[in-house]
Amino acid sequence: MNDYQKAEQAKAVLKSLGYQTDNLWHIDDVKADYDCSDEDAQSILTKALTNDATYEQIWLAIQITAEDSFGLERKVNS
Secondary structure, eight states, X not given: OOHHHHHHHHHHHHHXXXXXXXXXXXXXXXXXXXXXXHHHHHHHHHHHHSSHHHHHHHHHHXXXXXXXXXXOOOOTTO
């Protein structure tokens, strides 16, 4: 099994457990624009994807999509 197949299998397992796996980031996404080590690229991704601004934007996008695209109302206890 090659690396691509392994990644696809891992994504399938995670998706079956309820995780969204359609939009994953890879160190190559960073290295395409920056000359850095794999470790630095991984650290850049971690910091970029776990900062407060990113979390706020994701939660806002979830709210807008749920309400505008799916017509859902937010739970009272949220």
